Amino acid sequence: MYSLFWPVVACALLTIGALTVLRPLAHRLGLLDIPKGRKQHQGKIPLIGGLSVFVGVSAGLLIADSTAFEHWAFISCALVIVVLGALDDALDLSVAIRLVIQSLVAIAMMWLLDLHLAHLGNLFALGPIELGWLGPPLTIIAVIAAINAFNMTDGIDGLAGSLSLLTMLALTFFMLMWGQQDTALLPILMMAALLPYLAANLQCFGLRKVFLGDAGSMLIGLTVIWLLLQGSQSAESSFRPVTALWIIAIPLLDMTVIMIRRIRKGQSPFQADREHLHHISLRLGLAPRHALLFIIGLAGVGVSIGALAEYLLLPELLVLLLFLAVGAGYYYLLSHVWRIVSTLRRRRN
Ligand SMILES: CC(=O)N[C@H]1[C@@H](OP(=O)(O)OP(=O)(O)OC/C=C(\C)CC/C=C(\C)CC/C=C(\C)CC/C=C(\C)CC/C=C(\C)CC/C=C(/C)CC/C=C(/C)CC/C=C(\C)CC/C=C(\C)CC/C=C(\C)CCC=C(C)C)O[C@H](CO)[C@@H](O)[C@@H]1O
Ligand SMILES: O=c1ccn([C@@H]2O[C@H](COP(=O)(O)O)[C@@H](O)[C@H]2O)c(=O)[nH]1
Numbered sequence: 633m634y635s636l637f638w639p640v641v642a643c644a645l646l647t648i649g650a651l652t653v654l655r656p657l658a659h660r661l662g663l664l665d666i667p668k669g670r671k672q673h674q675g676k677i678p679l680i681g682g683l684s685v686f687v688g689v690s691a692g693l694l695i696a697d698s699t700a701f702e703h704w705a706f707i708s709c710a711l712v713i714v715v716l717g718a719l720d721d722a723l724d725l726s727v728a729i730r731l732v733i734q735s736l737v738a739i740a741m742m743w744l745l746d747l748h749l750a751h752l753g754n755l756f757a758l759g760p761i762e763l764g765w766l767g768p769p770l771t772i773i774a775v776i777a778a779i780n781a782f783n784m785t786d787g788i789d790g791l792a793g794s795l796s797l798l799t800m801l802a803l804t805f806f807m808l809m810w811g812q813q814d815t816a817l818l819p820i821l822m823m824a825a826l827l828p829y830l831a832a833n834l835q836c837f838g839l840r841k842v843f844l845g846d847a848g849s850m851l852i853g854l855t856v857i858w859l860l861l862q863g864s865q866s867a868e869s870s871f872r873p874v875t876a877l878w879i880i881a882i883p884l885l886d887m888t889v890i891m892i893r894r895i896r897k898g899q900s901p902f903q904a905d906r907e908h909l910h911h912i913s914l915r916l917g918l919a920p921r922h923a924l925l926f927i928i929g930l931a932g933v934g935v936s937i938g939a940l941a942e943y944l945l946l947p948e949l950l951v952l953l954l955f956l957a958v959g960a961g962y963y964y965l966l967s968h969v970w971r972i973v974s975t976l977r978r979r980r981n
């Protein structure tokens with residue numbers, strides 16, 4: 633196992649350093665988030681959180697082992713995503729360009745490390761369901777889905793940072809418990825970088841606010857799917873593929889359900905709006921910090937169900953059906969939320 637002390641310390645310190653150095657450069661780089669339309673924050677906020685996390689994590693990986701091909705492969709793919717996200721933050725790129733580059737990164741990931749969705753696990757207790765030639769296209773879809781699911785959570789202070797912190801904590805736990813100690817380095821470094829970012833994002837200790845930007849939320853999504861594939865698809869896997877769904881339950885459900893709802897309303901599924909779980913929580917009257925705690929609480933329940941199902945080795949089909957049932961319930965609740973709220977209010981009066 634890698635020695636963790638210096639990589640983690642360097643990662644945290646370099647993230648703090650990058651947050652400090654990049655803040656005054658944000659204006660010149662065009663990386664300021666200016667409130668308008670659906671962007672309802674106060675003031676011009678530097679979009680430098682993601683770049684800083686990237687600097688810290690890359691340094692941590694190289695300090696741990698600069699000869700590891702796997703580390704260079706991750707840094708290269710992450711660099712492409714971070715540059716794409718930063719260009720999008722500064723220039724608003726088209727959806728097509730973003731999807732093409734994200735697909736190319738998925739292909740690079742498969743080509744460099746053979747990291748892909750090869751099987752869905754032992755869903756029918758007849759042995760692993762091998763995907764064969766379907767694996768690579770499904771991997772591209774999973775990479776695009778994870779990147780965009782985490783991007784979509786980045787709509788209120790602290791949410792994308794805390795959800796990814798929880799996901800990284802869960803992945804570290806699974807990997808340390810079930811035999812992938814070396815693989816756990818990446819989620820541990822992500823946590824070391826995300827903590828200083830979150831402190832700034834939530835303005836703790838008098839720090840000034842920064843956002844992740846699409847560079848950061850897309851970097852998180854890429855790292856998550858990278859680790860889900862390493863954790864569930866390699867020879868010494870730490871968890872079963874179906875558990876991956878629970879580890880990212882809230883971002884995955886939010887994205888899937890919002891896309892279904894947009895299509896049913898006759899809109900493009902890729903049309904940005906303020907109908908995500910965090911927006912609805914605010915409109916229900918929760919203060920931003922309460923909405924944050926509420927959603928993190930839900931995500932914590934999801935991760936705990938995944939961990940318990942893994943620990944008890946519940947049948948994979950049952951765990952998948954439970955996830956789909958929760959997804960259907962969530963879809964129903966969100967589609968009827970205002971009717972439910974007004975009925976409850978009428979009954980109370
Ligand atoms: C557009 C938008 O919303 N914008 C936001 C955002 O604004 P921002 O400005 O930042 O961004 P932009 O607007 O500029 O937009 C950026 C994005 C784009 C334009 C591109 C959009 C792209 C997408 C939305 C992605 C498209 C998604 C797909 C193509 C595919 C969908 C795929 C899945 C859902 C599955 C993915 C799975 C994984 C990721 C995990 C896989 C990994 C494993 C190891 C597990 C595999 C093992 C298994 C056993 C799984 C097997 C599974 C099955 C076969 C069973 C089926 C299960 C599933 C498919 C899982 C999903 C099921 C459910 C969830 C259940 C649901 C059930 C019911 C409903 C009944 O942010 C702003 C701020 O917030 C915001 O305002 C703005 O709107
Ligand atoms: O920490 C955060 C992150 C985001 N927001 C708000 O969400 C939008 C999201 O921007 P996108 O360009 O759609 O990614 C951002 O402009 C902020 O208004 C936030 O308040 N806090």
Ligand SMILES: [Mg+2]
Pocket residue numbers: 783784786845846849
């Ligand atoms: Mg975004």
